[in-house]
Structure formats: structure tokens, C-alpha cells
Amino acid sequence: MVRQARILAQATSDLVNAIKADAEGESDLENSRKLLSAAKILADATAKMVEAAKGAAAHPDSEEQQQRLREAAEGLRMATNAAAQNAIKKKLVQRLEHAAKQAAASATQTIAAAQHAASTPKASAGPQPLLVQSCKAVAEQIPLLVQGVRGSQAQPDSPSAQLALIAASQSFLQPGGKMVAAAKASVPTIQDQASAMQLSQCAKNLGTALAELRTAAQKAQEACGPLEMDSALSVVQNLEKDLQEVKAAARDGKLKPLPGETMEKCTQDLGNSTKAVSSAIAQLLGEVAQGNENYAGIAARDVAGGLRSLAQAARGVAALTSDPAMQAIVLDTASDVLDKASSLIEEAKKAAGHPGDPESQQRLAQVAKAVTQALNRCVSCLPGQRDVDNALRAVGDASKRLLSDSLPPSTGTFQEAQSRLNEAAAGLNQAATELVQASRGTPQDLARASGRFGQDFSTFLEAGVEMAGQAPSQEDRAQVVSNLKGISMSSSKLLLAAKALSTDPAAPNLKSQLAAAARAVTDSINQLITMCTQQAPGQKECDNALRELETVRELLENPVQPINDMSYFGCLDSVMENSKVLGEAMTGISQNAKNGNLPEFGDAISTASKALCGFTEAAAQAAYLVGVSDPNSQAGQQGLVEPTQFARANQAIQMACQSLGEPGCTQAQVLSAATIVAKHTSALCNSCRLASARTTNPTAKRQFVQSAKEVANSTANLVKTIKALDGAFTEENRAQCRAATAPLLEAVDNLSAFASNPEFSSIPAQISPEGRAAMEPIVISAKTMLESAGGLIQTARALAVNPRDPPSWSVLAGHSRTVSDSIKKLITSMRDKAPGQLECETAIAALNSCLRDLDQASLAAVSQQLAPREGISQEALHTQMLTAVQEISHLIEPLANAARAEASQLGHKVSQMAQYFEPLTLAAVGAASKTLSHPQQMALLDQTKTLAESALQLLYTAKEAGGNPKQAAHTQEALEEAVQMMTEAVEDLTTTLNEAASAAGVVGGMVDSITQAINQLDEGPMGEPEGSFVDYQTTMVRTAKAIAVTVQEMVTKSNTSPEELGPLANQLTSDYGRLASEAKPAAVAAENEEIGSHIKHRVQELGHGCAALVTKAGALQCSPSDAYTKKELIECARRVSEKVSHVLAALQAGNRGTQACITAASAVSGIIADLDTTIMFATAGTLNREGTETFADHREGILKTAKVLVEDTKVLVQNAAGSQEKLAQAAQSSVATITRLADVVKLGAASLGAEDPETQVVLINAVKDVAKALGDLISATKAAAGKVGDDPAVWQLKNSAKVMVTNVTSLLKTVKAVEDEATKGTRALEATTEHIRQELAVFCSPEPPAKTSTPEDFIRMTKGITMATAKAVAAGNSCRQEDVIATANLSRRAIADMLRACKEAAYHPEVAPDVRLRALHYGRECANGYLELLDHVLLTLQKPSPELKQQLTGHSKRVAGSVTELIQAAEAMKGTEWVDPEDPTVIAENELLGAAAAIEAAAKKLEQLKPRAKPKVSPAPFLFHPHHGSCLHALGPPKCLPLPRVLTLQEYY
Secondary structure: OHHHHHHHHHHHHHHHHHHHHHHHOOOOHHHHHHHHHHHHHHHHHHHHHHHHHHHHHHOOOOHHHHHHHHHHHHHHHHHHHHHOHHHHHHHHHHHHHHHHHHHHHHHHHHHHHHHHHHHOOOEOOOOHHHHHHHHHHHHHHHHHHHHHHHHHHHOOOOHHHHHHHHHHHHHHHHHHHHHHHHHHHHHHHEOOHHHHHHHHHHHHHHHHHHHHHHHHHHHHHHHHHHHHHHHHHHHHHHHHHHHHHHHHHHHOOOOOOOOOOOHHHHHHHHHHHHHHHHHHHHHHHHHHHHOOHHHHHHHHHHHHHHHHHHHHHHHHHHHOOOOHHHHHHHHHHHHHHHHHHHHHHHHHHHHHHOOOOHHHHHHHHHHHHHHHHHHHHHHHOOOOHHHHHHHHHHHHHHHHHHHOOOOOOOOOOHHHHHHHHHHHHHHHHHHHHHHHHHOOOOHHHHHHHHHHHHHHHHHHHHHHHHHHHOOOOHHHHHHHHHHHHHHHHHHHHHHHHHHHHHHOOOOOOHHHHHHHHHHHHHHHHHHHHHHHOOOOOOHHHHHHHHHHHHHHHHHHOOOOOOOOOOOHHHHHHHHHHHHHHHHHHHHHHHHHHHHOOHHHHHHHHHHHHHHHHHHHHHHHHHHHHHHHHOOOOEOOEOOOOOHHHHHHHHHHHHHHHHHHHOOOOOHHHHHHHHHHHHHHHHHHHHHHHHHHHHOOOHHHHHHHHHHHHHHHHHHHHHHHHHHHHHHOOOHHHHHHHHHHHHHHHHHHHHHHHHHOOHHHOOEOOEOOHHHHHHHHHHHHHHHHHHHHHHHHHHHHHHHHHOOOOHHHHHHHHHHHHHHHHHHHHHHHHHHHOOOOHHHHHHHHHHHHHHHHHHHHHHHHHHOOOOOOOOOOOHHHHHHHHHHHHHHHHHHHHHHHHHHHHOHHHHHHHHHHHHOOHHHHHHHHHHHHHOOOOHHHHHHHHHHHHHHHHHHHHHHHHHHHHOOOOOOOHHHHHHHHHHHHHHHHHHHHHHHHHHHHHHHOOOOHHHHHHHHHHHHHOOOOOOOOOOOOHHHHHHHHHHHHHHHHHHHHHHHHHHHHOHHHHHHHHHHHHHHHHHHHHHHHHHHHHOOOHHHHHHHHHHHHHHHHHHHHHHHHHHHHHHOOOOHHHHHHHHHHHHHHHHHHHHHHHHHHHHOHHHHHHHHHHHHHHHHHHHHHHHHHHHHOOOOOOOOOOOOHHHHHHHHHHHHHHHHHHHHHHHHHHOOHHHHHHHHHHHHHHHHHHHHHHHHHHHHOOOOOHHHHHHHHHHHHHHHHHHHHHHHHHHHHOOOOOOOHHHHHHHHHHHHHHHHHHHHHHHHHHOOOOOOHHHHHHHHHHHHHHHHHHHHHOOOOOOOOOOHHHHHHHHHHHHHHHHHHHHHHHHOOHHHHHHHHHHHHHHHHHHHHHHHHHHOOOOOOHHHHHHHHHHHHHHHHHHHHHHHHHHHHHHOOOHHHHHHHHHHHHHHHHHHHHHHHHHHHHHOOOOOOOOOHHHHHHHHHHHHHHHHHHHHHHHHHOOOOOOOOOOOOOOOOOHHHHHHHHHOOOHHHOOHHHHHHHHHHO
């Protein structure tokens, strides 16, 4: 560290001199002054760092000095950045420009390759549509990226140009990443080899370019971030100037639309940009309120970006409008938005500097409200929107009549009023239906429909008011007025829904909201008609039913959006249930009409109407799901949030708060309003939490969390006032309650505005022509059923008045039959068209074909007749297989989820998976044909076949499950089993392919895996982490260290065995994959966002280094003698090692305390190992004293250090719940103290002299117990860091602290008794029993051991117990302290070794569960029996008597019995084929076999030699020496020595 500080000081000195030289040559005095100021700050920081370095050099062991040096170095880094800020910024922007150019070029090449691949005649249907869609998205972004690069190059000193480039780069990353994924997914499905290879290579290049662009954009953002607000303001001001030019062109009649602009597109863009601006404004307000300037700048940039889109869309609308007045209105409102937005950003800039100033916040809120109102006016001036607004005003104006206390008296009769009301109701219902249809048409259609709806509503309201005047009582009149108000509200909602749908026809769920609003209008009308009219019983019900059927009929017109949330099988269940209800109701209709039971007839009509509505909804939803499930359709994508849910919650909360503010609010109304508020705010907060977990956008994540906090806090405040109001309904409490609703409404409004961002919305499905064709039978059956049902109700209405009309009965029967037939056809169609079934059958046939091809290839390989495939390399075939297997593995879980409960997705997932098996089979057969080794050939084919068979099993199970969540439990279990089998098959094949590739030096797949792991850190959303940061930190530290070890091995092998680099590269790839997978949840679980982001960046940098190292390893494998490649590999390895240290440092910064605990635990392990070594020396009698020192010289030092350790332990336990800084200090202090304690105890033990080794061992064992307890305590502290009091980790910490105190106390007692000849043996035995009890507690814990061992090791360890038992009995009989000490030391070692070996052997994977339990039981029995024996020895020492000594034999027999049982359990572990390795026969056989093998090998080498020719001599006869015979007889039966070995030996002799 000090050496690096010297290098750093020299570098900064050079930089200071360079800055001074620049200042002297600067002509501008202001710039010269700035440069000199920067040089002074840098020189001061350098001086501080040099001073800290001197302190660290003088005190190398001082943690405080090292920390001071780190802080000084950090200060110097910040000063350097400030001094060289402009140069650094310029360099980073240039790097970003280069990365953006590369990304744009790579994207263009990828798009061209994708187009060429799609145009080849062999192109598969596969994921091509997804690739085409992603190519379109990227193609839209490329011009913006290029424009950003050009702007930055043209204006290198312009912050706005630099920020525009950064924004364009960040916007390019997401669509670019999707295109890379789509291209890789499409490669296996392209049969044209050249096109596939070109697309694959282009996708790799684009992935690399995107990684570089992401890094460059992040660093440029850090350097240029503070200028975001100024840049956004500049952008908005420029937009204002541009819009003024557009207005001038419009006035001159020169405004023309741009190519590709249509009124529909521009209108939709204007609506979307309005939502985006509203969302960004809400985010801006939140960030300014928190005083976070960086994120406020990003929000301001988003506001400016949304306004740019709004200005462009407004220009398009104006250009496409022929009316000059309309043009002027559109452009004026857009200009007003820009003007007010400019004021907003200026106010936000001021308020960001004063986050706690309420006046600034209030001004900012007022300006934001003005912008929102301007946005609404801008949208309202669109064609069609003005007419809807006029209709809304007409509804509002007409409804004002209902607010007056007295209504005008009716002038006509009741029958006339009733007739007019019925006519007006029919007209309004028809107008609502037309409005629903017009909202999906042209603006002109919407204008006409909304105008008519407004007129019809006014007519209806007049008729309703007249009917209210006919009411006989005040209560009836009030009821009519209340119903009219309900109709007014539902009409307003219908107009708003129509307006929203016309603005954004593709928005999710708006169609279903519109249909629901129309049904609400119909229901309100029916409710009023039912109450106000007097007709023959049953007539009103028939009219109501016909109106309801007319409303729901619209659902069957082009059902291309979801109607509700029902699944396909839920729809089928609903159809079945409603068909039963409808059948019973139709029977009731005919019977009651015939018998004249008119009240029952009316009930049957109402029941039939409800059943028909539910039936139609279910049929429309089922038709939509059938269309979406077609493989050629594009399934919709779920959005981050559901804006409609936020809108509904907002409306409900507003109504509840309004009712709370009313003066006459009763207790029941207060409680009801409080319940509604609590329910909806809770749902909003949960949605925010989920959205925050799923989004990858850090600003959105922050805003969702902050919005949820604001809603929760304001809700809590409102609930307090509601409780006070519930206790006493005083005017003061009412006023407080009304005041508390304002912050809640504001928070919910801001959240709803933010959630309305189109970026968060769902992407609707696009149903293909094939999907529409599949929908037709369901839609036609439902329409026929609905028409016949309408005819049936009309006929029944007439029969209820005149039941004696035979022709009408005939018509009724015909309608009834048609309804029944239509329902049967519908149910049959729904069962036949069940989503995914046809696709499953097709996929099963395709997989069976692949299996037949694999079987034929296997037969050919067995008979050595598998002809090598020409025209393609082995590497390309392996790459094809790996790509296909990866894509298959990505689809296993989605397919299983679809089979469980998502029927509409089943066909898509099945078709996607099936299409990869044909290219996989072709590539597998080709790769096997080029493999020289026959076993490798068969393994490759067999594993591919296993994968295909497991996929076939999964498809059969998925077909049976069908996406129906109500399937039987055995089907779900079979599905889980099939998923498990297929996952294992994928892992096996992937491992084989990776091993083959690494052995051949092919590293492309490994580099792709590393790149994918890097990208996944940024791409996918992350849910709530399952573990704590400490858990992830521990795993990541272990994995990072493993990477460092692998890298070092690669450096070694590069010099000695380059051919072995492949497996090491494979190991490095898998280790990095694990590290990256842990980094993502670790970043989420980190203390703050900055630390999490730092961890991710460091892991990504390490990934780039690993990819480069793996590439160099592959190159060196191909050319082992290339010195330059070897040098490059060593350099890459050095960089990777450096980046590993960066990752470890980032993890340490994330939780310095827990990292210190990890380091401390490692240090304590080293101390324990050192103490074990000292015990070995003491046991051997070689631990000698130095000079004439005595134990008394060290006793005081041991006692003082032990007391210090106790204090450190208390601090450590207390800081487990404290700050990370204090925890780190406590852990470091504990390690320093235990180190001193171990050293002083070792010196004390040495002072006892080598003539008393047993006492030395007792003393060192005592401090070893303390060190071990401290290690456990540190680990428990690390696990309990940040946990609450009832967590199991905290309970474990308390237990560890108790053990620590016990062991320190034991050490103190041992130290005091060491020189007391009368008690030192007793004290040693007490310490041993305590140690055995602690070891027994570890043995009984459910945690498995770190490693496993063999039964032989276990049996070997039991022999020590026999010796220790005999020694204990002898010590008990002799009662000599020397014997007792020796017993204590031997017992401690024997029992601890036995317990460890027993648990390790019992947990061996080949040991049966019953044998494991048996071994653990007798291990526990043996330890308990031995503890009783030692306790009895202690008792005998304290009160020696013949009776006690006689009882020692009984205790020793119990131990011996347990040992016998242990040995039997160990033999049961070994199985039947085991032989005793210590059997003399087995030893002799092994020795002789080894000798024979060595002789055979030597003979083969001798055969290769060609000796000089010699005269032929007859061979000497073999003399069988009697000694040979005795040796052979000693071997036992002849089977022990194989005959060939004997003959070989005989020939040799």
C-alpha cells in the first residue's frame, strides 16, 4: 500500500506541474485562475496522502493508519477528478462517440443479416416475427443514435449535445439487447448455413458493441450528470423556437406533413407523449422534494424528451388538418405546454437547491398543475376530442337541474311521461352503443356519436325530470333524482372511456373498460325504468333484458382484447354454468308464461338475462384467448403496472375522501370510506412494491418506492384523524379529517400520473389471420345464441300478455331450440379449440421424427457406417448444438408454467421448443459423424436422445395438463417430474458439449456464456432477494477467490501444459456464471443503491476480463508454442486477478463489518492451525523454554489478555445490530486480542518445560478452545448482522456468546491450576468434559459436515476410544494427577476425532438413511457413555473409594458396547463387497499385484530395446525355490492371485 502511495504521489506531482504549465500559457485570466486553484487543491491532497503514507509505513500493523491512508487516497482521487474534469469528460465522451458508432454499425449489419436470413427459402417460421419486430424497434433508434454522435462531434463543448448522445445511447441499449436475444434464438431455426453463421456473428458483434456502449454511457453519465437540468431547459426552449417557426409556416399555408405521418398515428403519439410528460413531471416533483439533484436531472431530461415527441406530434396533427383555425388551436396549445414546462424546469432547478423550503415546493406544485392543465387542453383540441368534451359539458349542464331543491311540476299524464321515458331510454341506450362503436372508428365518427349521445342524454334527463314530477311522494321523487344522478355519472364515465380509447386504441384493457361503462349506463337506465314505469308484470324485465343484450352484443364484435381476467378453462366453466342457469330460466319462462305466473315469469327473464350476459362475456374472452394462443399470433406482454388499476383506485379514493368531507357524514359512512381508502391504498402500495422489484430502470424504481411511501404516510395520517372523528363527531375533527385528505389525494394523483407512462403499459396481443379464423366458430355460435335469445325474450314478452297465441308458441320453441343448439356448438367448439392441444400434437410428431433420426444414426454409429458430414466444421456443429440447447433450456420453465395455468401461452411455448429439436438433431448427428472416438460418438447421440425423450415426456404431460389449474394433483406431479428430468438432460448435454469444446480449444460458447451473464445483470428485473446481503456476500467472496485460484492455475498451465487450459477455462466460465447470478440479488439487498450499482459494475468488468482470458486460452491451445499469445494470456490473467480484488473491495464496501467478520474468521482458523502445530511439538516433547523463565512470568499476561478478549467479545455481540463500521472495528479488535492471547499462552506453555508435555498440551488446548469459540462467535455475528431479535441467527449468536464465556472461564481456571500439582489434573479433566460436550452439540446439529469420509476412516478412529477408555480406567484407579492429565488429553482427541469421522462417514451419499441414523445414534451414545466415565473418574479423584473404583468397569463396558455397535454400523455402511484393507492376505495380494504390474511395464519397455546380437543359448530352467512356495501359500486360496500374473512372474524369473 505504501509503495503504491509513492507511485501515486509521483504521478500527481507530474499532473500538478502540467496544470501549472497550462495555466501559465493560458491567455484567459479566468481560466488561468481556475487551473491554478485546481493545482493547489491537488497539491494539498497529495501532501495529505504522503503524510498518511508515512504514518502507515511507520506503523504497518495499525488499522487506523491504514484507514487514514485509504481516506487520503480517496480525497486525492476526488481532487484529481476535479482538476482533470474537463479532460476526463472529453475523453469519456469521445469513447462514448466511438462506442455509439460501433453499436450503430453492428446493429445495421445485424438487421441486414436478419433480413437476408428471413428471405432465404429455407428460413423457418420460428421466432422470425419476433426478430423482425425487434429489428424495426432498433431501426427506429439508429437515426437518433447517429444524430447524437454527429451533434456531439459538431459541438464538442456543448453539454446539451453530450447529454443528448448519452440519452440516445441509453435508449438504444434495451431494444438492442432484445434484438441480440431474438437473433440468437433465430439462428438454430435457419437452415441456410451461411445465413445462420452470418446472423450469429453479427449478433455476437452487436452484443459486444452494446456492452461497450453500456459501460461508456454509464461513465459519461457520471461525468456529465450534473448538467441535466440546464440541458433539459435548453431543449425545451429550442422546441419553443421550432414551434414558432411551425406556426409561421401554418399561417403562410406552407405546413406540410412529413413522410409516413397520418392523423391516426399523430393523434396516438400526442396522447402517449402527454402521458409520458405527466409521468416525468410526477417523477421530477418527487426527486426535487427529496433533494436528489442527479435523479431530478434525469427526470427533467425525460420531461424534455416527452415534450419533443409532443411537439412533433402536434406539428403532424396541424399539418394534417385542413382547417386553419384548428391548426392554430393545436399549435397554440402545444406552445402553451412548452412555455409552462420551461417555467416548471426553472422552478425545479431553484427548488432542487433548497429541498427543505416549503415556498419553493409550493411554487413548483402550482407550476406543475399549470403544465398538467395545459396538457389536458392540448389533448382536448384533437379532432373528435372536442366533441366528446362538448358532450361531457352537455351532460354536466343538463345534470345541474338535478341539484335544485324543487323540480317543476309535470304537465302531462303519467302514461305520457312513462312513454316518453321509455322512448328516451331506448334512444340513450342506442346512442351509448353507437358511441362504443365510434370510439374505435374515425374522429368524425366519434364526433357524430358523442354529439348524438349528448342530445339523447338531455332528452332522457328531461323525461326523467318530468317523471320525477309525477312521483306521489317526496321520498319517491328523491329516489328518481338519485337514479338520474347515477345515470349522469355513468354517462360521464362512458364518454371519458370513449375519449381515452380514441386517443390510444392500442392501450390495454380500455376496450373492456368502455364495455363496462356502457353496461353501467344500461344498468342505470334499467334501474330507473323498473322503478318509474307501471306495466304488466314481466314487461319491464323483458325490456331491461333486451337493452342488456344489446349492450353486451358489442363484446362479440372483433374480440381482439381481453374482456376480463378469466383463464380459458375458467371461461369454459362459466359457459357451462351459465348454460345450466339459462336452460332452467328458459323452462321457467315458457311454463310461467303458459300458466300466467307473471311475477315468476319476470324473475325468470331477469335470471336468463344475467346468464346470457355472463355467457357472452365468457365466450368473447374465450374467443380472444383462442386467437392469442395461435402460434402465428403475437402474445401480449404484461406491463410493469396496470394503469387502469391506478385510475380505478384513484377514483374510489377520491369518492371516499369526498364523502368524508361532507358535513352530514354518518359514522357508518365514515367507516365505509375508511375501509375503501385502506383497501385501495394498500393495493397501490403493493403494486408499487412489485413494480419497483421488476423494473430495471433505477429512476423508476426509486420513484415507485417513494410514491408508495408518500401514499402510505398520508394514509396513516388520515386514519388517525378518522379515528378521532369516529370518537367524537365535532366540527374540529371534521375539519382535520378534511385537511388530511388533501395530501393523500395529491400523493395518489402524482402516483397515477407517474404510472400512466406508456413505458410501463402492457403491449397488446396481435392476433394473426389464422387466430381470427380459429375464433370464428366460437364467435358465430355466441352471436347466433344471442340473436335467438333476443327473439325468445321478445316472443315471451308477447306471450306473457297473450298466452293463447299458438304461432307465437311455435316461434318461441324455434328460438329455444336455436339457443340450445348454439350453446352445444359453442361448448363443442371451445373443447375442440382448447389452446395448445393442436400444437402439442404437432410438436409430439416432430419430436418422434427426431428420435427416429437419432436411432438410425446410433445404429449407423454402432456398425461404423456413420458417414462424416461434409461442408461444415466440428466447431460450427458444436456451436449449433449449444445454441439450440440453451434456447431449449430457456423454454422449459415457461412451458411448464403455461401447462399449469396459462392455456393461452401453451401453444406458443410448445411450438417454440419443438422447432429447436430438428436443428439440434441434425447438428448432433453431424457432430457425432465427425467425432473419431466411438464412445464419444455414442455418448453425444445418447444424451441428445435422452433430451428429446425427456422433452417428449414433458409435451405429453403438458398436453394432458392443458393449462388448466384445476387438473388433478397427479398431473401436476408428473409435470414437475418431467421438468426435472428435462433440466437434468439439458445440464448433462451442455456439460458434454462444453468439455468437448474446451478440450478442442473452442471457446466461443464459453465467451457467449460469460457475455450473457454480464448482460443479465442489467437486463432482467429482479424480485425480492431470498437471502440477506451477508449470505450473498459470503458466497460471492468464496466464488471470487475460486476464480483467482483458477486464473493462477491457467498461468501455470500456460507454461507447462497448454492443452489443459480448456477445462480450466470451462471452470472459470461456470464460476463467473455463479458469481454473476449472485451479484444481482446482492446488489438489490445492499445497504443502498450506490453500493449495489458499484458491485454490479465491478462484476461486469470482471466478466469482460474473464471473456478476454478465455479467448486467449483458446488461442494458446490452438498454438501452444506461440510466445506472444502466452504473454497476452499472462497479461489478461493479471488483469482478471486485479478485477477480482476490485469485486472483493466492492463487497467489502457494501458491508464492511461482515467482510471484516469473514476476514477475522479466516484469521482465527489460521490461529487454530498454528495451535495444532504447537500441540504436535508439545506432544513430541520438543516445546522447550527459553532461558530460565517460569510460568509465573506469563500468568499475569495471560489473565489480562483473556479479560481484554472478554470485553472485545461483548462489544462484538453488541455491534451485531449496530453499524457496519463498529462491527468491523470489533471484529478486528477481537482477532488482534486472540492473536496476542495465543502467543502469550504458547510462551507460557513453553515455560513449563518439555519435561511436562501433558500439562503443556492442556494449556494450549484451553486457548485453542477459546479460539474455536471465537471463530464460531464471529461467524454467528456475521450471520446475525442486521437481523431482528426473534431471528434464529440472533438466537444462535447468543448461544455462541455463552460458549465463548464458558471457554474463556475454563482457560482462566486452567491457568490458575497449571502449577498446582494437586488440582491441575482435575482441572484438565473438567476442561476436556466441557470440550466433549461442545463437540457433541455440533455433532447433534442437523447441519451436514463440510466433507464426507469412508467407513474405514471411521473404524480407524474408534480404536482411539478403546485406548482412551483403558487410560481413563487406569487413571481412576491410580488417582495420580499425571495419569489424569494424560487421560484428559487423549480423551479430548479420541472423542473429537470419533464424532467428526462418524458424522462424515454417516453423511456419505452412498449410505442408506437407516444406517446413517443408526451410526449417529451410537456415536451419540458412545460420547455420552464416555462423558459419564470421565465424570465418574472426577468423582473418584475427589472422593476415592473402592466402591467408586469398582464402578469404573461398568462405565467402561458401556463405552465398549457402544464402540462395538459403532463398528457394526460402519461395516453396514461398507456393504457386502468390502474387504478389510488391513487383512494380511489382502495386503500381500495388493503388494504382489503391484509388483507384477511394475514388472509387466518394465518388460514392455525392454521389448522396445534392440540388444546386440548374441550367440543363442538355451534358456535356464526355472528353479522353483521353496521360499516362493511358502510365499504363495501365505496368500491363501489360489483365487487371491490371478493366473496371468503368476505366469508373468514365472516367465520373468
